[in-house]
Amino acid sequence: MKDRLQSIGLPLLVAIVFVTGWHFAVKVTGSDIFPTPLMVVAGLVELAQKGVLVKYIVASLFRVTAGFLLAVFVGIPFGLLLGWFTPLTRAFNPAIQVLRPISPIAWIPVAILWFGVSDVAPIFLIFLASLFPITTAAMAAVQNIQLVYIRAARNFGITGLDLFRKVVFPAALPQILTGLRLALGVAWLVVVAAEMIAVNSGLGYLIIDARNAGKRYDLVVAGMVLIGLIGLGLDLLIRQMEKLDEVRWGLSR
Amino acid sequence: MAAPQDDTRSKIAVRSLWMTFQRKGDPAQPIHVLEDIHLDVRDGEFVCLVGPSGCGKSTLLNIAGGFLKATQGEILADGRPVLEPDPKRIFIFQENAVFPWLTVEENVGFGVKRETEADRKALVSHYIEMVGLTGFAKTHPRELSGGMRQRVEIARALAAEPDVLFMDEPFGALDYLTRLRLRHELIQIWQREKRTVLFVTHDVEEAVQLADRVVVMGRRPSRIRAIVPVDVPRPRDLDDPTCRMLRDEIFGVMGLDHQGQRVSGDSTGSIQLPPHLRK
Numbered sequence: 001m002k003d004r005l006q007s008i009g010l011p012l013l014v015a016i017v018f019v020t021g022w023h024f025a026v027k028v029t030g031s032d033i034f035p036t037p038l039m040v041v042a043g044l045v046e047l048a049q050k051g052v053l054v055k056y057i058v059a060s061l062f063r064v065t066a067g068f069l070l071a072v073f074v075g076i077p078f079g080l081l082l083g084w085f086t087p088l089t090r091a092f093n094p095a096i097q098v099l100r101p102i103s104p105i106a107w108i109p110v111a112i113l114w115f116g117v118s119d120v121a122p123i124f125l126i127f128l129a130s131l132f133p134i135t136t137a138a139m140a141a142v143q144n145i146q147l148v149y150i151r152a153a154r155n156f157g158i159t160g161l162d163l164f165r166k167v168v169f170p171a172a173l174p175q176i177l178t179g180l181r182l183a184l185g186v187a188w189l190v191v192v193a194a195e196m197i198a199v200n201s202g203l204g205y206l207i208i209d210a211r212n213a214g215k216r217y218d219l220v221v222a223g224m225v226l227i228g229l230i231g232l233g234l235d236l237l238i239r240q241m242e243k244l245d246e247v248r249w250g251l252s253r
Numbered sequence: 254m255a256a257p258q259d260d261t262r263s264k265i266a267v268r269s270l271w272m273t274f275q276r277k278g279d280p281a282q283p284i285h286v287l288e289d290i291h292l293d294v295r296d297g298e299f300v301c302l303v304g305p306s307g308c309g310k311s312t313l314l315n316i317a318g319g320f321l322k323a324t325q326g327e328i329l330a331d332g333r334p335v336l337e338p339d340p341k342r343i344f345i346f347q348e349n350a351v352f353p354w355l356t357v358e359e360n361v362g363f364g365v366k367r368e369t370e371a372d373r374k375a376l377v378s379h380y381i382e383m384v385g386l387t388g389f390a391k392t393h394p395r396e397l398s399g400g401m402r403q404r405v406e407i408a409r410a411l412a413a414e415p416d417v418l419f420m421d422e423p424f425g426a427l428d429y430l431t432r433l434r435l436r437h438e439l440i441q442i443w444q445r446e447k448r449t450v451l452f453v454t455h456d457v458e459e460a461v462q463l464a465d466r467v468v469v470m471g472r473r474p475s476r477i478r479a480i481v482p483v484d485v486p487r488p489r490d491l492d493d494p495t496c497r498m499l500r501d502e503i504f505g506v507m508g509l510d511h512q513g514q515r516v517s518g519d520s521t522g523s524i525q526l527p528p529h530l531r532k
Binding site for chain 2: 146148149151152154156157166167170173245246247248249250
């Protein structure tokens with residue numbers, strides 16, 4: 001009971017102090033441009049009334065989902081294969097380790113060159129951004145599988161694709177899920193950046209458009225708040241998956 | 254193909270087996286682990302391998318299980334050379350190889366080779382019951398104690414209906430009381446099921462309590478130093494005078510007294526074995 005009170009009460013207190021401080025800071029400095037919290041809320045209401053709020057959120061979520069799922073379907077099998085076949089690891093890992101530290105943002109000009117100003121460019125960027133953490137996680141997950149599981153499975157006569165399906169994949173799953181969580185976080189960061197440049201809808205576009213078209217900083221901050229809340233929601237969603245019996249054994253420590 | 258006659262009678266036959274490991278970074282100094290090992294295990298027999306740690310008893314078991322290749326010599330199972338793991342001979346690991354992503358029931362059913370679903374189910378619940386885990390069928394291993402997990406592994410092995418069980422210090426990671434209990438249960442199960450068991454342990458008392466014959470190995474590079482038959486009816490009381498005598502004899506072969514202290518003669522082969530233990 002006391003724990004529960006603390007885990008809800010304390011963050012709430014911090015939020016109240018923060019919002020109040022923000023409000024008075026704007027008032028004291030007499031800023032014309034930077035909005036108070038109330039103005040941000042009004043901005044959100046305005047966006048909702050204009051009908052763009054839901055539209056932009058859906059646009060951003062669609063791009064993230066498409067790019068992320070594409071990366072899941074490519075990255076997990078690819079990573080599993082890399083982890084399983086050592087020659088493949090040797091062949092591909094250096095290339096992956098060079099490509100990985102390149103920020104997806106750096107790919108924006110290339111994405112526009114290849115795909116133009118369309119939905120494909122941000123989806124490609126999110127795909128790239130998610131692909132490396134997912135592939136690396138799947139690869140490392142396979143390499144970390146305890147040898148006894150593989151030996152036991154082979155002892156029971158399990159080989160080939162069955163070995164992958166029944167043992168390698170489930171054994172790697174907890175670590176893969178950790179990679180997915182990381183990737184989704186990065187994907188959400190990247191979609192906002194991509195939308196600032198490559199398209200004209202979505203939360204990233206909302207922010208850059210509100211600033212360019214009349215310095216509407218109430219809408220800029222409203223967009224930021226939405227991005228934060230939805231990012232939190234996505235993380236909570238993927239954390240729900242961590243409670244499944246299929247992965248909990250490898251995570252609860 | 255002039256195989257020695259007893260190869261066909263032995264369930265497991267170890268024939269002039271040598272094992273040498275290449276030391277990483279120092280190929281000039283290979284580690285000789287096993288030297289000219291000969292051993293015959295009869296069908297339905299319970300044989301324990303004991304020896305000081307690092308003596309290669311686990312290596313021998315891993316070669317028998319088909320997980321390692323010997324440098325020289327071979328191991329025959331039912332007269333055929335062991336080349337790879339086989340569901341007819343199931344290995345039980347000290348580290349516990351129960352799959353944590355499957356329930357107890359799914360684990361026990363993993364190696365079951367029965368045609369009908371009803372048959373499978375019956376077999377699975379039979380072995381879950383045999384190891385005393387009734388009521389835990391839907392439980393995941395992480396919710397079980399170490400001893401219970403090892404029971405799941407034994408049930409999973411038995412449910413595959415193998416002829417032979419290779420057990421590599423299966424109770425080594427468990428606490429003392431659990432170990433004692435599982436030994437008793439294992440013997441009861443073995444008496445009912447009559448599979449051939451090759452059991453590695455460093456615990457001499459465990460070996461005396463379990464085995465039909467105790468194979469004593471020496472320090473690396475190890476040979477078999479003695480094979481001690483334990484002709485005592487089960488269940489065995491370790492305080493039974495014969496058991497104590499056998500235990501002390503085995504310690505003697507290993508060059509130790511019953512407190513585990515090194516005694517004269519060491520383990521280099523200079524001690525005189527009693528006549529019935531001489532190889």
